[in-house]
Amino acid sequence: MRAVVFTGAGGNEVIDLVERPDPVPTGNDVRVRVRYAGMNPADAQQRTGIYPAPPGSPADIPGLEVSGVVEAIGDAVTTWQPGDRVFGLVGGGGLADRVIVNERHLARVPDSLSDADAAAAPEAYMTAHDAIRSQAGLQMGETLLVHGAAGGVGSAAVQIGLAAGARVIGVVRSESSYQAVKELGAEVVQDATFATEVAELTGGRGADVILELVGAPHFPGNLDAVAVRGRIIIVGVGAGSEVQIPLLRLMQKRTRVQGTVLRARPIEQKAEAVRAFEREVLPALASGRVRPVIDQIFPAEQVTSAFERLEGKGKVGKILLDFGA
DSSP: OEEEEESSSSSGGGEEEEEOOOOOOOTTEEEEEEEEEEEOHHHHHHHHTSSOOOTTSOSSOOOOEEEEEEEEEOTTOOSOOTTOEEEEEOSSOOSBSEEEEEGGGEEEOOTTSOHHHHHTSHHHHHHHHIIIIIITOOOTTOEEEETTTTBHHHHHHHHHHHHTTOEEEEEESSHHHHHHHHHHTOEEEEGGGHHHHHHHHTTTOOEEEEEESSOGGGTTHHHHHEEEEEEEEEOOOTTOSOOOOOHHHHHHHTOEEEEOOSTTSOHHHHHHHHHHHHHHTHHHHHHTSSOOOEEEEEEGGGHHHHHHHHHSSOOOBEEEEEOOO
């Protein structure tokens, strides 16, 4: 197999594309022949050494999501057969053309969805759905505020919120992002003035759910923008993780602040998130009601350029690696 590896901790100088023996599935695992793999901020964090792969995943191969075809199955697998089109989550090792995945962390790719669109969906849509629907309990008629709304998880959250019947406000930094998020159907506000703009848009009421994908710079502004008894759920802290929170403001609004991760969850809990995605999001993907947003696709040989784009500004949607047919 061909795999992207990190030869140490650091910048893009530690990235290499190497050949290794194909992994062999056992038990409840399957081997997926990968066509496209999605890239995520966690991959860059793993490269720098601050976000290691969870136990049981390859320590030096990044990657959290793939699409492709089942190639081989373990002796306890009951769900899949070779030749099935699948997409899903891995704890690590996803940036390779052969990947081992637990059978319960995969979903069947709808016939209407391309391989590229399928690779752009798992981590983004499962993370967004789990955060705003399963954990924050976003309901029809509520208002959802999405920070980083032009990114992979952000654009997924915008569409999931709209499909759930919520009012969605997206926060962006650039004009290109503004137009992209507006085209998804959200109302759009600027990052620098989001709290003030949210107050104006909602008549001072605020957002019932805030999805935080950026981190520390948005506090205490999030407490100004959240509605009474609102929920703030934190999924990303790329811009900083240390904040001072005015506890009195938190008390006055009876706000719930919650953090979450998907990658490091136990097998059963991650499987629950995949099944919830299948029930509530997959039909909308199949019908085209929601659609993955892809910023750029790079051949696997250009993985260094892909990381540069991943960490650059102005992205709209997902970065994918193409491992070929």
